[in-house]
Amino acid sequence: MGNKYFMKAGMYMLKCKADYEADIAKSRDNRMKWWRDARFGMFIHYGLYSQLGRNEWAMALENYDIKEYERLAETFKPKEGTIRKWAELAKKAGMKYMVLTTRHHEGFSLWDSKVNPYNSVNYGPKRDLVKEFVDACREFDLKIGFYSSLMDWHHEDSWKCAFDREARIRFTDYIKELNRELMTNYGKIDILWYDVPRPMESPEGWNSLELNQMVRELQPHIIINDRSLLPEDFGTPEEHLTPGEKDWEACMTFNGISWGYIDSEQAKPYSYTPQQILRMIQKVTAFGGNLLLNVGPKPDGTIPEEVIEPLTKVGIWLQENGKAVYGQKDKIGNTNVCGICNVTSEDKILYVWDIIWPSNNSLVIAGICNAQLKEVKLLKDDTPVDFIQDGHRIILKNLPDTNPDQSVGIPVFQLEFDKKPKCNRASYYPQLNMGQTFL
Ligand code: GLC
Numbered sequence: 001m002g003n004k005y006f007m008k009a010g011m012y013m014l015k016c017k018a019d020y021e022a023d024i025a026k027s028r029d030n031r032m033k034w035w036r037d038a039r040f041g042m043f044i045h046y047g048l049y050s051q052l053g054r055n056e057w058a059m060a061l062e063n064y065d066i067k068e069y070e071r072l073a074e075t076f077k078p079k080e081g082t083i084r085k086w087a088e089l090a091k092k093a094g095m096k097y098m099v100l101t102t103r104h105h106e107g108f109s110l111w112d113s114k115v116n117p118y119n120s121v122n123y124g125p126k127r128d129l130v131k132e133f134v135d136a137c138r139e140f141d142l143k144i145g146f147y148s149s150l151m152d153w154h155h156e157d158s159w160k161c162a163f164d165r166e167a168r169i170r171f172t173d174y175i176k177e178l179n180r181e182l183m184t185n186y187g188k189i190d191i192l193w194y195d196v197p198r199p200m201e202s203p204e205g206w207n208s209l210e211l212n213q214m215v216r217e218l219q220p221h222i223i224i225n226d227r228s229l230l231p232e233d234f235g236t237p238e239e240h241l242t243p244g245e246k247d248w249e250a251c252m253t254f255n256g257i258s259w260g261y262i263d264s265e266q267a268k269p270y271s272y273t274p275q276q277i278l279r280m281i282q283k284v285t286a287f288g289g290n291l292l293l294n295v296g297p298k299p300d301g302t303i304p305e306e307v308i309e310p311l312t313k314v315g316i317w318l319q320e321n322g323k324a325v326y327g328q329k330d331k332i333g334n335t336n337v338c339g340i341c342n343v344t345s346e347d348k349i350l351y352v353w354d355i356i357w358p359s360n361n362s363l364v365i366a367g368i369c370n371a372q373l374k375e376v377k378l379l380k381d382d383t384p385v386d387f388i389q390d391g392h393r394i395i396l397k398n399l400p401d402t403n404p405d406q407s408v409g410i411p412v413f414q415l416e417f418d419k420k421p422k423c424n425r426a427s428y429y430p431q432l433n434m435g436q437t438f439l
Contacts (some may be wrong), residue, residue: 003399017209021231024216028233031221032247034143035042035191035234035290036326038096040281040318041145043294044086044131045259049073051299056260059106059153064228066154073108074126082301083129085122089295089303094318095312096326099145099193099292102182106423107154111185115177118154144190146182148174150206150228161182172207176214180258183218192219194350196225201275203229233409234290241283241291243333248288250279255276255309257430261296264304271306273311274408275355276303282342282353283324299396316407320380324412335423336366341416350415357403363396369424371417379406379412392424 007343015028049056051072059069090098103109110118111130120129130146137144152158156173160167183189192215200206208228217223224232235244238251254260255270277293284291295307318325324344335343340356341363352365367393376385376396383404386397396413404417405411 002293014210014213017203017230018354020209020213023162024233031374032233035246038286039290039325041097041099041143041249041258041290041292042086042090042093042095043147043292044098044100044133045104045261045294045296046078046301047101047260048076048106048108048124048259049077049104050261050297051272053261053263053299055258055262056104056106056296058260063085066115067149070118070154071182073118073123076108076120076298076299077126078127078129078301082297082303083132084139085137085303086133086295086297087140089308089311090142091140091316094322095142095191095293097145098133098137098145099128099147099191101147101149103149103151103152104147104179105151105153105196108157108176112179113181115174115181130182130186134189142184144188146189146191147193147195148179148182149195151196154309159199168200169207171207172205172211176207176211176424178220179211183215183222189219189222192222192224197227197229201229205229217340217379219369226278241280241287241289243287243289243331243428248287249292250280250284250379251292251294252434253294254296259294259296261298261304263307264298267304267308272310272312274310274317275410277310277314278317278353278408278410279342279355282344282360285325285329286342286345288329312393312410313407317405317410320405320407321351321410321412324379324413330420337423338363339366341365347420348417350417350421352413354411354413354414357409358399361397361399361401363399363413364397365394365415367423368394368417368421369394371419373415375416377414379414380405385413 045056049058052058080180102111107118109116111119112121112128113119120127134144150269157167159170161171195207205207206228208230212224212228212230226232226233226235234249236245236249236251241250254272257267280291298304330345332345337343340354342353344351373387373389373394376387377383378385388395403409403411405408
């Protein structure tokens with residue numbers, strides 16, 4: 001087989017990068033179908049740092065002495081049942097998967113690790129929180145994601161590895177064995193979410209090719225993000241909704257301030273409203289991505305008030321209008337069919353998300369010149385909507401005085417055409433059809 005493959009003592013056959021990436025590309029569509037359909041997930045940042053309420057990076061940003069920081073392990077007391085409530089809220093919010101920080105940069109493992117004694121079974125709650133998380137996700141039929149930091153401020157080799165070969169071997173082996181435990185001891189895991197490949201700055205530095213082949217050997221259906229410095233399955237724009245060339249998932253804090261818990265009352269003015277969350281969902285849907293929205297539970301594991309009402313309202317909206325979000329949708333990008341609407345689309349169907357309810361009982365949707373409109377209805381309850389189609393203008397008529405969407409105020413109209421509609425933005429000078437094809 002030449003040097004394309006090499007056998008590690010007592011291990012499976014390792015592939016070279018080109019063969020590994022060719023292999024996982026073959027199975028990607030099949031592995032990722034549920035993820036692409038899911039659209040919306042919950043990120044959970046929970047760890048010793050949650051007790052400080054000053055950001056998940058507090059240990060580093062405040063230059064804690066390790067011995068001083070370790071004392072947080074004894075006072076870390078998540079209440080029984082709180083992890084199940086995370087999953088219950090995620091389900092209620094219309095989220096289809098969850099990703100939990102199994103071990104953040106602070107190096108404290110939330111599971112019964114034999115590799116890392118600094119964990120939630122030996123200290124604090126003396127419970128396997130990852131097991132509770134997995135059980136809760138399965139109870140609420142949510143797919144399971146493990147966040148796994150490549151940094152570890154508690155491990156003495158985590159910085160030496162940058163310049164000490166032996167330390168790098170010890171540290172990358174440590175990281176590998178941590179992930180082996182996670183991929184072995186908790187049944188089927190759906191997502192592995194690496195974070196912060198520092199200090200090494202190459203996949204070779206992390207032995208990512210070997211690490212991820214082990215992961216896929218243990219979890220053949222798993223989806224892996226791009227933060228072990230191999231492209232893997234999806235990109236991870238953070239705190240912004242920027243589409244990538246391949247599958248992508250925007251991960252967002254709830255307040256633009258911290259992933260870990262911060263005082264909920266003071267965070268509220270900065271926290272997303274249901275309307276803002278839905279506008280993010282519309283954008284990731286229109287650009288072919290996912291939204292992973294973060295919750296940073298309180299020190300005792302309970303859910304911060306700032307997220308409860310917004311997520312509950314988004315969930316009600318998604319129950320009524322989820323057809324415009326879930327499942328395979330066309331990547332249509334920005335499509336301004338009118339000044340107060342956003343759009344998602346699926347073949348002959350256009351979902352028009354009306355952000356501002358018109359005061360004149362009508363709504364003009366312009367620029368669709370290639371398809372005949374057959375039917376318009378209110379998506380949430382199939383109420384028929386009167387319309388006329390005049391050239392490139394569609395006018396929805398006889399709309400009620402009050403907004404029909406009471407939960408969030410964003411009603412969705414479902415427009416069915418005789419073929420896939422294309423929006424050629426006809427400008428003020430109709431003869432100057434800008435030829436922009438959005439759909
Ligand atoms: C950044 C932060 C980290 C957080 C992650 C979430 O990497 O350093 O604390 O967990 O974003 O994507």
